[in-house]
Amino acid sequence: MNPKEYKYTPEHEWICPEPGGKGRIGITDYAQSQLGDIVYLDLPAPGTQVEQLGKIGEIESVKAVSDLFTPVSGKVLEINQTAIDEPQVVNQDPYGAGWLVRLELSKPSQLDALMNSDEYDELVAKLREES
């Protein structure tokens, strides 16, 4: 199940809001299951300014490469070195140890327009039905 307190994008990224206008972002369980074994992550350097729904990195699985988009605008505070060193952690624990980027949000109100977990559950159920 997708965590209740997270927010989601139709591109299968999540953001976990933290106090003080910060948040961790990552990819959803559905995204990791579609990508298969992840072997390489290209993440933005700390300090980078990123724009909502802009491309901020790449996720390479054995099968294919896909772009990583940010759910909200902000400044990169840190990136998950564990995930860079051992990308399989993103497959194993996409909502926890497999987080990717921690941001300082520049427009926290952008969170309101993202999907909540019920809406995202519904989207995934629909996608799984179609395939």
Add this chain to the structure above:
Amino acid sequence: MIDFGGWELPVWYTSILQEHKAVRSQAGMFDVSYMGRIRLAGREGGALLDKILTKPAQQLEVGSAQLCLMCLENGGILDDLLVYRMGADQYLVVWNINNTEQKFNWLLRWAGSNPDVIIEDRTRDTVMLAVQGPAVSQLENLKGVYHLPWFGHAQTKIGGISVFVARTGYTGEDGFEIISDAANALPLWLSFMEQGAKPCGLGARDSLRLEAGMLLYGQDVDTGTNPFEAGLGWLVDLDNGEFVGKSALLEISRQGVKRKLIGFQVEGREIARSGYRIFKSGSEIGRVTSGGYAPSLGVSIGLGYVPIELATIGTDIEIMIRNKPVVAQVVDRRFYKRGAK
């Protein structure tokens, strides 16, 4: 599931990495029924094979097999295939999924209307499984054929089911390939699963063969490549009889090749995928034909054609990975060698 030349096949069952590792450390199993299986028989079936293959099939002993190529008149590779000698006038050809119609037309063209040549497509009415990995000899199903040498084959039974078993494969590990009537597909599959062979999809098949430096037809070689630039000269016998493409291949071998298929290892972990451009000192020198993550080695590897003068092991090259030049080195194409983990 993907459409693979008209066959619906999974890229993975559980995970490409897990399946890859199962084959390297235990045993994995692939449904390779999409490979073409053609029976050649008749008094002149062997002579037809000798005429169109780069190694004489009639020199094979009954019970053995060999890898060879089928080339066009200009030396381009129409396919790489395995020929099994089943009996005095009985051969089995196992070839790739590509260019099937063109290859049948090719066989028919060189067979002409010879009544002493029988060509029978057995692909649709048989199943073919590849069971691969160091633990295959411990599988009860294969106990009876463990004496077979590499490329040896025999007719036997597995749990009462009649099968043809050959000690062959495309993974760089020990292994067997099993052919039986299509109706036996499920009982055979389940029986191997029960004994611990892990089902493996196309993803692991590709990563295993790439690590072992084996070429994929349609990607690393095709009708536009010749055996010598692909490093497949060892499959071409220029010393014996005549065959289609021989005069062109003699000429190519005499002149030497201008480019060569190399193995390379990327310095970072980005994957150099098929079609990416290869550079040296700012100039484009070739293209990646296959590339991927090597699970047994933990590095990013690939194959590609470069000019012969840049094909030396140790040469630095650059691969353009999504508009970013990434450094790589030319290395031995057999990235993974069995027993040398």
